[in-house]
Structures are given as structure tokens and as C-alpha cells.
Amino acid sequence: MGAVIGHEISHGFDDQGAKFDAQGNLRDWWTPEDLKNFQARSQCVIKQFDGYEVEPGLHENGKLVVGESIGDLGGLAIAYRALQKVLVQHPEGTIDGFTPDQRFFISWAHGWAASARPEYQRLQVNTNPHPLDRFRAFGPLSNMPSFQKAFGCKESDPMVRAVADRCQIW
Numbered sequence: 001m002g003a004v005i006g007h008e009i010s011h012g013f014d015d016q017g018a019k020f021d022a023q024g025n026l027r028d029w030w031t032p033e034d035l036k037n038f039q040a041r042s043q044c045v046i047k048q049f050d051g052y053e054v055e056p057g058l059h060e061n062g063k064l065v066v067g068e069s070i071g072d073l074g075g076l077a078i079a080y081r082a083l084q085k086v087l088v089q090h091p092e093g094t095i096d097g098f099t100p101d102q103r104f105f106i107s108w109a110h111g112w113a114a115s116a117r118p119e120y121q122r123l124q125v126n127t128n129p130h131p132l133d134r135f136r137a138f139g140p141l142s143n144m145p146s147f148q149k150a151f152g153c154k155e156s157d158p159m160v161r162a163v164a165d166r167c168q169i170w
């Protein structure tokens with residue numbers, strides 16, 4: 001839930017929300033350098049989602065889903081940081097063999113458990129700014145060193161993006 005709240009907050013600073021200032025007015029308030037860095041980092045996310053194949057011949061449209069995917073990545077990053085702060089005050093042990101960090105990432109993935117017909121998926125990929133649930137489940141996590149560490153993944157594991165391709169916005 002923390003990641004979902006973080007996702008919504010970060011829309012204020014995604015490719016669309018960033019065009020508005022603190023008073024809600026359409027005004028460019030970014031320094032040229034910040035904007036350039038933001039666009040370069042956004043491009044990383046676009047490339048990541050362009051790479052996801054929905055079915056033979058059909059890929060996610062990175063430009064269409066970039067705002068929502070930035071929201072997922074930023075939301076997870078801020079919620080993970082919040083969890084680490086809470087754990088300092090209130091240490092937690094394992095439950096069912098899973099550490100608090102592992103449970104954090106499993107909870108995120110559970111949130112996207114769903115089933116969709118191919119026709120619906122095709123419609124979503126062509127028209128909806130949200131990536132398909134299955135790509136939201138693992139896409140942002142594959143960028144996060146904290147996820148890799150939580151599950152002891154190797155650099156070559158499928159859920160870990162190569163360091164050079166790893167995306168981080170905030």
C-alpha cells in the first residue's frame with residue numbers, strides 16, 4: 001500500500017505532473033539540467049517497457065506507459081525507504097520463512113495477481129497508460145538493488161536487469 005501511495009504522490013513529478021508548479025499552474029519550473037537528467041532517466045524506463053513482449057509481435061509501448069512506470073518505480077523506492085526506517089524502530093523477524101524485505105516485494109507482486117483475456121491485453125497495450133499487471137509486478141523490482149539483495153539474486157538472474165540497463169528516477 002505504501003508503494004501505491006508513493007506511486008500516486010510521484011505523479012506530481014512524472015512526465016505530465018512535472019509541467020505544473022507548486023500552485024498547480026502550468027509553468028516550467030525545472031532547471032535545464034534537472035529536466036535533461038529526468039528525460040534521460042525516463043528514456044531508460046521507456047526502453048525497459050518497450051522490451052516486454054505481450055505476445056508474438058506485440059510489445060508494451062514504453063512511451064505510453066512511462067508515466068505510470070515511473071510512478072511504480074518511485075513509489076516502490078520511497079515505500080522501501082519508509083519500511084527501512086520503521087524496521088529500525090520496530091524490528092521484525094521472518095514470517096513463513098520470509099524476511100520483512102522479502103514480504104515487502106511479495107506484497108507488491110500479489111497486488112498485481114490477475115487474469116486477462118488476450119483481447120483485453122491487446123486493447124490495454126494499445127490504449128492504456130498502465131502497463132499490464134504482470135509487467136508491473138516484476139518490471140520495477142528488476143531495477144532495484146534492494147530486491148536483488150532481499151532474495152540473494154545473482155547478476156545474471158532473469159529478475160535482475162544488467163547494471164548498465166538499470167533505471168532509477170528518484
Ligand SMILES: [Zn+2]
Nearest residue numbers: 007011068071
Ligand atoms: Zn498512476
